[in-house]
Amino acid sequence: MDLRQLYFIGIILINLCISAIGAQPRKPVDVPFQKNYVPSWSPDHIKYKNGGSSVDLVLDKISGTGFQSRGSYLFGHFSMRMKLVGGDSAGVVTAFYLSSEGNEHDEIDFEFLGNRTGQPYILQTNVFTGGKGDREQRIYLWFDPTKDLHSYAVLWNMKQIAFFVDEIPIRVFKNSKDLGLKFPFNRPMKLYSSLWNADDWATRGGLEKTNWANAPFIASYTSFHIDGCEATTPKEAQVCSTAGLKWWDQTAFADLDGPQYRRLKWVRQKFTIYNYCTDKARYPKTPVECSRDRDI
Numbered sequence: 001m002d003l004r005q006l007y008f009i010g011i012i013l014i015n016l017c018i019s020a021i022g023a024q025p026r027k028p029v030d031v032p033f034q035k036n037y038v039p040s041w042s043p044d045h046i047k048y049k050n051g052g053s054s055v056d057l058v059l060d061k062i063s064g065t066g067f068q069s070r071g072s073y074l075f076g077h078f079s080m081r082m083k084l085v086g087g088d089s090a091g092v093v094t095a096f097y098l099s100s101e102g103n104e105h106d107e108i109d110f111e112f113l114g115n116r117t118g119q120p121y122i123l124q125t126n127v128f129t130g131g132k133g134d135r136e137q138r139i140y141l142w143f144d145p146t147k148d149l150h151s152y153a154v155l156w157n158m159k160q161i162a163f164f165v166d167e168i169p170i171r172v173f174k175n176s177k178d179l180g181l182k183f184p185f186n187r188p189m190k191l192y193s194s195l196w197n198a199d200d201w202a203t204r205g206g207l208e209k210t211n212w213a214n215a216p217f218i219a220s221y222t223s224f225h226i227d228g229c230e231a232t233t234p235k236e237a238q239v240c241s242t243a244g245l246k247w248w249d250q251t252a253f254a255d256l257d258g259p260q261y262r263r264l265k266w267v268r269q270k271f272t273i274y275n276y277c278t279d280k281a282r283y284p285k286t287p288v289e290c291s292r293d294r295d296i
């Protein structure tokens with residue numbers, strides 16, 4: 001056997017091992033903004049760069065801005081690379097979320113709460129099912145999110161919703177239907193992102209106000225990866241939730257694996273500021289999903 005053959009056998013073995021461990025989502029494919037997204041409000045506050053492969057969102061005294069996916073999706077893997085507003089960003093919020101329409105909506109949220117220069121951002125996550133949210137978790141990040149682009153991703157299938165920051169799971173919300181909890185499984189969602197002034201609540205609970213002398217505030221985006229089951233009609237949604245043929249429907253993605261749970265634990269132990277699961281004043285009885293999601 002020559003070296004070349006040995007090399008290929010090696011590659012095959014490595015791939016077999018990877019697919020057996022398997023729970024790391026597929027690598028995102030970078031695409032231009034236009035392929036997957038359109039502005040949803042104040043289009044003049046979105047600046048296109050590098051032929052549309054990156055965009056800047058601009059917030060000034062007049063307006064913030066936002067964009068949304070062209071398609072609606074029921075399950076899949078969605079990610080974005082973002083560099084948040086730097087310097088004095090107190091009062092400024094950047095969000096990346098998935099949401100269905102109508103009442104009793106489902107929603108999966110990343111919200112980045114700005115801060116005074118040198119003070120840490122907070123990443124707040126939340127999950128709404130059937131119109132009910134109130135499941136906030138807040139963490140500090142282990143890096144400065146205003147210095148470089150970092151990836152923020154959601155993996156959503158029938159079994160779980162997992163939130164990732166640079167491939168590290170920071171939260172999991174498992175399907176707890178058997179415990180009487182609603183899980184998003186039949187309402188397609190669109191992806192949204194926006195940058196706006198929220199100085200009535202965002203920084204130190206609204207104590208720190210936006211300093212407009214620093215405007216415009218700019219958040220940068222790239223990558224725009226969407227690998228989802230596109231569903232516009234109820235019939236398409238039905239196929240997305242029952243066919244089970246996509247990679248994220250396979251058992252390897254039904255749960256986080258051991259190394260991922262260890263990393264999630266590291267995030268919880270080192271970076272958690274707030275977790276609704278441990279807020280006894282608010283929830284004297286711990287919400288049912290908390291132990292399954294390994295939040296307690």
Ligand SMILES: *[C@@H]1O[C@H](CO)[C@@H](O)[C@H](O)[C@H]1NC(C)=O
Pocket residue numbers: 113114115116119120121122202203204205
């Ligand atoms: C802002 O910085 C203060 C002081 O370090 C901290 O208490 C707070 O959690 C930070 N983040 C926000 C969004 O308020």
